[in-house]
Amino acid sequence: MKIATQQWPFVTHGTYIWRGHVEIAQLLFLAQSVKDEGGQLLALWGVDNRHVDAGFALHSVFLVAAGLCWVVTPLAAEYPHYPDLSALFPAADRQQRATYDLMGLVADGAVDTRKWLRHAAWPVDSFPLRRDFLAQPTAGNDDYPFIQVDGEGVHEIAVGPIHAGTIEPGHFRFSVIGERVLRLAERFGFAHKGVEKRFEGLSLEQGAKLAGRICGDSHTAYVMAYCMAVESATGTAVPDRARWLRALWLEMERVVNHLGDLGSLGNDAGLAFGFVQFWRLKEEWLRLSAALFGHRYLFDCIAPGGVARDLTHAGMLVDAALQLAQEASRLREVYDEHAGVQDRFINTGVVSARLAAHLGLTGLAGRASAQAWDARVQFPVPPYDVLEVKMATHQSGDVFARAAVRFDELAESLRLIRKIVHDMPRGSVLHTPPHDGATQREGLGWVEGWRGGVIMAVRIGVDGRLDRVHPHDPSWQNWPVLESGILGNIVADFPLINKSFNLAYSGVDI
Amino acid sequence: MAIFMMLKKILDTGMVSEMPVPTDLPACHDEQLLQSRICEVFGRAVAIRHVDTGSCNACELEINALSGPHYNIEGVGVTFVASPRHADVLLVTGPVTRHMESALMAAWEAMPAPKWVVAVGDCTGHDSLFGENYAVHGKLAEILPVNVMVTGCPPSPANILRGILACFQGTMTIKHVD
Numbered sequence: 001m002k003i004a005t006q007q008w009p010f011v012t013h014g015t016y017i018w019r020g021h022v023e024i025a026q027l028l029f030l031a032q033s034v035k036d037e038g039g040q041l042l043a044l045w046g047v048d049n050r051h052v053d054a055g056f057a058l059h060s061v062f063l064v065a066a067g068l069c070w071v072v073t074p075l076a077a078e079y080p081h082y083p084d085l086s087a088l089f090p091a092a093d094r095q096q097r098a099t100y101d102l103m104g105l106v107a108d109g110a111v112d113t114r115k116w117l118r119h120a121a122w123p124v125d126s127f128p129l130r131r132d133f134l135a136q137p138t139a140g141n142d143d144y145p146f147i148q149v150d151g152e153g154v155h156e157i158a159v160g161p162i163h164a165g166t167i168e169p170g171h172f173r174f175s176v177i178g179e180r181v182l183r184l185a186e187r188f189g190f191a192h193k194g195v196e197k198r199f200e201g202l203s204l205e206q207g208a209k210l211a212g213r214i215c216g217d218s219h220t221a222y223v224m225a226y227c228m229a230v231e232s233a234t235g236t237a238v239p240d241r242a243r244w245l246r247a248l249w250l251e252m253e254r255v256v257n258h259l260g261d262l263g264s265l266g267n268d269a270g271l272a273f274g275f276v277q278f279w280r281l282k283e284e285w286l287r288l289s290a291a292l293f294g295h296r297y298l299f300d301c302i303a304p305g306g307v308a309r310d311l312t313h314a315g316m317l318v319d320a321a322l323q324l325a326q327e328a329s330r331l332r333e334v335y336d337e338h339a340g341v342q343d344r345f346i347n348t349g350v351v352s353a354r355l356a357a358h359l360g361l362t363g364l365a366g367r368a369s370a371q372a373w374d375a376r377v378q379f380p381v382p383p384y385d386v387l388e389v390k391m392a393t394h395q396s397g398d399v400f401a402r403a404a405v406r407f408d409e410l411a412e413s414l415r416l417i418r419k420i421v422h423d424m425p426r427g428s429v430l431h432t433p434p435h436d437g438a439t440q441r442e443g444l445g446w447v448e449g450w451r452g453g454v455i456m457a458v459r460i461g462v463d464g465r466l467d468r469v470h471p472h473d474p475s476w477q478n479w480p481v482l483e484s485g486i487l488g489n490i491v492a493d494f495p496l497i498n499k500s501f502n503l504a505y506s507g508v509d510i
Numbered sequence: 511m512a513i514f515m516m517l518k519k520i521l522d523t524g525m526v527s528e529m530p531v532p533t534d535l536p537a538c539h540d541e542q543l544l545q546s547r548i549c550e551v552f553g554r555a556v557a558i559r560h561v562d563t564g565s566c567n568a569c570e571l572e573i574n575a576l577s578g579p580h581y582n583i584e585g586v587g588v589t590f591v592a593s594p595r596h597a598d599v600l601l602v603t604g605p606v607t608r609h610m611e612s613a614l615m616a617a618w619e620a621m622p623a624p625k626w627v628v629a630v631g632d633c634t635g636h637d638s639l640f641g642e643n644y645a646v647h648g649k650l651a652e653i654l655p656v657n658v659m660v661t662g663c664p665p666s667p668a669n670i671l672r673g674i675l676a677c678f679q680g681t682m683t684i685k686h687v688d
């Protein structure tokens with residue numbers, strides 16, 4: 001496979017997914033080639049292979065023109081070091097720090113070597129994802145070394161981990177002069193549940209349940225990515241109809257989240273009308289989901305090898321999608337006409353296209369800053385290969401653009417839902433993956449969730465159970481961009497700007 | 511123009527708020543009785559402080575859904591507050607990560623007595639999918655005196671509301687709402 005001008009030893013490992021081994025000495029060179037080609041680093045994690053006498057391995061996933069490159073770099077058991085990638089791809093920074101906290105792999109030359117996911121629950125010199133991890137939980141509080149901002153008139157505002165409203169736990173530290181934000185530092189890890197450790201030894205079905213609860217607002221995206229990885233590893237052929245149903249649910253999930261966010265954005269801009277209207281539509285959509293598929297958030301509809309539910313009342317869904325599209329477009333007119341909303345949205349929380357490209361901003365927030373990537377469009381797996389998804393992009397990178405992308409995508413998803421229901425093939429919906437396996441098998445799943453690309457890497461052991469699972473949320477790339485997007489804005493606009501990104505906590509704290 | 515469009519939409523939409531959920535617990539059959547019970551205990555609305563101890567966020571979605579127009583929560587005398595010092599009920603989601611334990615305890619200790627704990631979602635209880643490990647504690651009831659356990663993954667908004675209201679009915683043994 002060619003990346004930049006060089007031929008690399010990658011072989012295809014599923015649709016648009018390539019995989020290969022790259023030695024430590026070559027890793028930086030590969031990363032530079034990806035960069036030269038305009039690609040990005042998406043995910044990075046560590047694997048303990050010492051039980052099969054193979055030391056550790058660093059896994060990294062790059063986005064390039066041909067799809068995803070899943071790169072495995074073997075590291076020596078007694079010296080698990082690799083070259084820092086964050087100088088080339090800032091999105092690597094927190095993932096490298098998390099990989100140290102959890103697996104003890106060291107990024108040589110990294111500027112920021114502070115802990116990331118670890119607070120005080122386990123000791124600094126023990127690594128929970130190593131096979132021989134035995135440490136008992138430790139007590140104590142997080143002693144994270146924040147970077148201090150000094151100067152005349154600078155003061156600090158610290159909020160969280162418990163926030164004023166009902167949201168996930170996280171800590172934000174603002175350094176301000178007057179009302180202007182000079183610096184924002186995020187501190188996460190509060191929702192760290194040891195999910196990767198929990199996966200070890202689970203059956204494939206139990207794994208699907210857990211995968212769907214890594215980030216509940218993106219349930220479908222996660223289970224779908226997990227199942228794709230399992231199916232790729234086991235060579236399971238998923239029935240056609242199941243693929244279409246999965247796409248249907250993925251779009252329904254996009255609809256429900258965009259509805260909620262558009263309502264909340266109206267609310268944060270002082271338009272209670274927008275909140276009430278969008279949350280009414282959202283509630284009706286959730287009830288419809290429950291009536292059609294037995295769960296408001298479509299939990300556990302997808303299973304390894306296919307799906308566990310089927311569509312029976314197609315007409316009801318088509319009618320609801322049509323009506324919702326009409327209502328949403330009328331509400332969009334109100335937002336567009338409302339001077340107060342426009343005033344709050346436009347030029348607030350700007351992330352320029354250049355900054356977005358540099359920091360690797362991805363998903364819907366990326367598309368609002370002219371980063372035209374959408375796996376459903378460039379790398380469409382069935383049924384997206386025949387659905388002709390229209391990508392929503394914007395140039396201005398402000399709250400307005402992120403709302404506009406949501407409006408566009410909402411309309412497009414509702415069109416897709418109608419098309420999927422209409423064109424869906426008949427037939428069976430489940431081929432259970434074979435449980436027998438003489439060797440370890442690995443697979444990668446990649447799904448364009450409502451927030452961005454969700455990646456799931458799975459390794460199945462010889463006993464047919466999960467050996468190692470790594471989930472990747474697009475919020476890894478996007479959270480650091482929020483730290484930049486807020487600069488120069490006033491503190492009072494933070495809730496609005498934060499909402500316009502609406503990033504995951506549980507998904508990145510794993 | 512925007513005002514006109516909004517008014518038209520409001521008129522077209524009409525009222526969507528529903529009757530408050532009936533509670534099926536014996537001590538209290540109707541909403542008025544419940545409200546008067548809340549008044550008796552608090553002399554005002556009951557104030558809720560929510561703490562997420564590592565939930566997947568779907569329980570938060572359902573708690574937030576309660577603030578939407580279909581659920582008239584203020585109508586039955588329930589409000590969400592920012593400070594634990596103003597709260598009567600601690601609404602807890604998530605499997606209690608060790609990294610949230612001290613913040614959870616600080617919120618609990620800041621609340622004035624009398625106070626109640628409502629655990630929301632399967633992962634606060636013994637059915638937690640996240641189990642118990644180096645990062646999560648598991649059962650909330652081992653850390654705080656849980657009054658009501660609302661099961662479901664996630665529980666519906668109606669059940670969460672039932673769970674909150676169940677605090678003020680009858681004796682104080684753990685109740686299950688599912």
Ligand code: SF4
Nearest residue numbers: 565566631632633663
């Ligand atoms: S109970 Fe279920 S929905 Fe609620 S936080 Fe736990 S896993 Fe998520």
